[in-house]
Amino acid sequence: MKTPIDSGLIAEANQQASADLQADYDYLGALLSRRGVDIDVVTERARQFVVAVPSWGTGTGGTRFARFPGPGEPRNIFEKLEDCAVIQQLVRCTPRVSPHFPWDRVDDFSELRQHADALGLGFDAVNSNTFQDQPGQPLSYKYGSLSHTDPAVRDQAVAHNLECIEWGQILGAQALTVWVGDGSNFPGQSHFQRQLERYLESTRAIYDALPDAWQMFLEHKMFEPAFYSTVIQDWGTSVLCATELGEKARCLVDLGHHAPNVNIEMIVSRLIQFHKLAGFHFNDSKYGDDDLDSGSIHPYQQFLVFNELVDAEHRGQTGFSPAYMLDQSHNVTDPIESLMNSAEEVQRSYVKALLVDREALYTHQDGNDAMLATNTLKAAFNLDVSPILARARVLEGGAAQPIDVYRASGYRAEVDKRRPSSGQSGSGIV
Ligand SMILES: [Mn+2]
Numbered sequence: 001m002k003t004p005i006d007s008g009l010i011a012e013a014n015q016q017a018s019a020d021l022q023a024d025y026d027y028l029g030a031l032l033s034r035r036g037v038d039i040d041v042v043t044e045r046a047r048q049f050v051v052a053v054p055s056w057g058t059g060t061g062g063t064r065f066a067r068f069p070g071p072g073e074p075r076n077i078f079e080k081l082e083d084c085a086v087i088q089q090l091v092r093c094t095p096r097v098s099p100h101f102p103w104d105r106v107d108d109f110s111e112l113r114q115h116a117d118a119l120g121l122g123f124d125a126v127n128s129n130t131f132q133d134q135p136g137q138p139l140s141y142k143y144g145s146l147s148h149t150d151p152a153v154r155d156q157a158v159a160h161n162l163e164c165i166e167w168g169q170i171l172g173a174q175a176l177t178v179w180v181g182d183g184s185n186f187p188g189q190s191h192f193q194r195q196l197e198r199y200l201e202s203t204r205a206i207y208d209a210l211p212d213a214w215q216m217f218l219e220h221k222m223f224e225p226a227f228y229s230t231v232i233q234d235w236g237t238s239v240l241c242a243t244e245l246g247e248k249a250r251c252l253v254d255l256g257h258h259a260p261n262v263n264i265e266m267i268v269s270r271l272i273q274f275h276k277l278a279g280f281h282f283n284d285s286k287y288g289d290d291d292l293d294s295g296s297i298h299p300y301q302q303f304l305v306f307n308e309l310v311d312a313e314h315r316g317q318t319g320f321s322p323a324y325m326l327d328q329s330h331n332v333t334d335p336i337e338s339l340m341n342s343a344e345e346v347q348r349s350y351v352k353a354l355l356v357d358r359e360a361l362y363t364h365q366d367g368n369d370a371m372l373a374t375n376t377l378k379a380a381f382n383l384d385v386s387p388i389l390a391r392a393r394v395l396e397g398g399a400a401q402p403i404d405v406y407r408a409s410g411y412r413a414e415v416d417k418r419r420p421s422s423g424q425s426g427s428g429i430v
Pocket of ligand 1: 327
């Protein structure tokens, strides 16, 4: 397997940090032991945790106003995979990449799969794109795609989703994520019901083409690019459509796609209860769909989401197997650093949620003791679980301190030399 970062560098850095790491791990281990928790069991669970990386996240994002490209940006899916391999080599919890079509389209998908294999990477859900026009595309998506008033446009959008499934099969993916930018910008512009009927008819055609083991993830979004109404605007419409389509259709929760202050963890609970949770696009936000780094603004909210997920694991909820993925736009940081940091932040929320004393929580809930119930959650959230995360990475062959090793490796400067800017980028925000 090709490793983009010198493994000797990782080993050396880990060795230098090992005494401090051991002391921190022992301290946390003793603390957890007093709570009746075996730290090594938690570390084992942390080692099992995986979150997928979006191919488009490896490029610098941007806003409607500007994009400020960084040095050595990947110019195609092969180079994106190379960057994803760096992330995986250092953090060891991101073994799969989610491709986006047609941005990541290649002539030979078998070759692409082999390229990923050689880097120790697999493919996660494939994403279709009918929210922008591609060069040479016969019909425009300006007024919608799967819900367009013109059946020829809808057919074109359906056909693209079908080719995504076909390509995804070659890559070994097992899910198709469908997000449409369809909606309207003016009251009266679109007939809500007829528009949703058209969407359902189109998605039915896609659903019927899903291979046996595949799932279809419906991603809702409240606004943008349509600013008055969006066809799949919230989890309510999403779950209605997923129910209409059938068992293989589930709802994908992008943390940035809700109205401000919405209780997302409660939505997660509802979707779990009715077997309709597909998975997540993790990111964070302050004002809207900001696509900021996971856990950078609302780490407690992310923890509360994981509290619901771990609770479902704990109770052995049937059919519970959500797909975790990052979906962020990196405007001012090195995308590799942001993705590594965010993978760790998501894993951190998971590990903290594992430390919630669930039996105590249930007792306080049943006894209507609001104070002790909420403090039970805080008792887990307030712990610094960094030593567990570092230990899990080291045991998996990764770096105790991924960003330090990445910077020391000189990877960015090296790729900058052999990746001259193409003046265009396939990266974007979904
Ligand atoms: Mn998303």
